[in-house]
Amino acid sequence: MAIAKPTEPTSCLVFGASGFLGAHVLAAAWNRARRLERAERTRIVGASRVPDAAPHHWRPREAVEFRACDATTDALERALDELRPERIVNAAALSRLADCEREPELAERVNVELPERLARWTARHGARLVHVSTDLVFGARLPTTGGFSEADEPAPVSVYGATKARGEARVRAQDPRALVVRLPLLFGDSGGRALGASDSLVAAVKRGEVPLLFRDEWRTPLDVSNAAEALVELAYGDASGVLHVGGPVRLSRVELGHLVLRAAGKKSAELFQLVRAGTRAEAGLAATRPSDVSLATERALGLLETTLLAPREALARRAAGLFRTIP
Numbered sequence: 129m130a131i132a133k134p135t136e137p138t139s140c141l142v143f144g145a146s147g148f149l150g151a152h153v154l155a156a157a158w159n160r161a162r163r164l165e166r167a168e169r170t171r172i173v174g175a176s177r178v179p180d181a182a183p184h185h186w187r188p189r190e191a192v193e194f195r196a197c198d199a200t201t202d203a204l205e206r207a208l209d210e211l212r213p214e215r216i217v218n219a220a221a222l223s224r225l226a227d228c229e230r231e232p233e234l235a236e237r238v239n240v241e242l243p244e245r246l247a248r249w250t251a252r253h254g255a256r257l258v259h260v261s262t263d264l265v266f267g268a269r270l271p272t273t274g275g276f277s278e279a280d281e282p283a284p285v286s287v288y289g290a291t292k293a294r295g296e297a298r299v300r301a302q303d304p305r306a307l308v309v310r311l312p313l314l315f316g317d318s319g320g321r322a323l324g325a326s327d328s329l330v331a332a333v334k335r336g337e338v339p340l341l342f343r344d345e346w347r348t349p350l351d352v353s354n355a356a357e358a359l360v361e362l363a364y365g366d367a368s369g370v371l372h373v374g375g376p377v378r379l380s381r382v383e384l385g386h387l388v389l390r391a392a393g394k395k396s397a398e399l400f401q402l403v404r405a406g407t408r409a410e411a412g413l414a415a416t417r418p419s420d421v422s423l424a425t426e427r428a429l430g431l432l433e434t435t436l437l438a439p440r441e442a443l444a445r446r447a448a449g450l451f452r453t454i455p
């Protein structure tokens with residue numbers, strides 16, 4: 129990876145800084161600066177409509193600036209012109225599938241036009257853009273053994289996946305030096321907000337619900353702070369095109385759920401009472417939920433110094449307090 133010289137002033141703008149992933153990216157950017165003893169010379173800014181919405185005890189508030197910006201308005205270009213970031217990580221999105229189905233025009237503005245406008249700006253100003261996308265640009269077809277590679281054509285089954293695929297294409301058309309990073313299902317610490325694949329499950333179980341988890345839905349999940357660390361490393365590198373940053377292990381949703389609940393202290397014998405294992409067809413969701421969007425990560429493994437951890441290891445590290453990006 130090309131790393132900036134220690135004396136070089138650096139500015140990293142994280143779009144979607146209040147979100148599940150964006151809060152970790154902000155923290156990872158700060159941790160990187162601190163690790164390289166460049167914190168005072170590094171201006172790190174988090175932006176979104178309500179950028180400091182992450183819990184107070186949890187975000188690196190003394191270390192970064194927050195900027196309120198609704199990126200569906202021309203406030204976006206005004207903020208960019210003012211901040212002049214050298215690097216942007218775009219983790220802003222309309223990320224919930226149901227929201228995208230309900231509000232496809234908003235999904236178009238946030239998932240397609242926002243990244244396109246960021247890419248137009250970075251191309252014009254010679255800045256670096258890492259745009260976050262998703263494994264759900266796939267789903268209409270099954271992957272070959274080993275998962276989808278970057279060479280596979282997107283084939284989404286949802287408005288969310290379709291808008292994310294169009295957003296990728298617009299970014300690449302505007303700024304050929306930009307990097308589009310497709311992430312898999314993310315789990316990990318959401319600062320008590322019940323976001324992501326693990327906190328949402330643990331919260332539902334705590335509420336006394338018995339969530340249905342699919343045994344025919346396959347993913348290559350990754351811990352959110354592990355993903356954030358990789359994104360920041362890539363933001364300070366120069367790779368372009370499309371990159372799959374998936375976890376090293378393919379798991380069904382029910383297997384992941386069991387690992388999460390075991391890490392949360394539940395006993396193996398309890399698991400089948402705490403969650404139900406079923407199929408997408410039984411739930412009438414076979415057409416709308418892709419069965420397998422596993423990502424093949426050979427290209428990422430050749431580029432990254434960040435180790436992409438298997439869920440079992442990430443959950444164990446987190447339970448032992450050894451895996452924290454949030455200061």
Ligand SMILES: NC(=O)c1ccc[n+]([C@@H]2O[C@H](COP(=O)([O-])OP(=O)(O)OC[C@H]3O[C@@H](n4cnc5c(N)ncnc54)[C@H](OP(=O)(O)O)[C@@H]3O)[C@@H](O)[C@H]2O)c1
Binds near residue numbers: 198261323
């Ligand atoms: N979570 C996953 O499992 C997963 C898996 C694969 C890929 N991804 C990708 O990772 C990225 C982040 O996902 P996430 O789960 O962190 O989503 P999230 O928690 O819903 O966060 C989305 C962020 O976008 C911001 N945002 C939305 N509309 C905006 C607007 N008009 N102007 C400015 N900011 C806006 C939100 O902030 P405000 O509400 O404050 O505006 C929030 O900070 C997305 O690109 C998603 O496709 C996520």
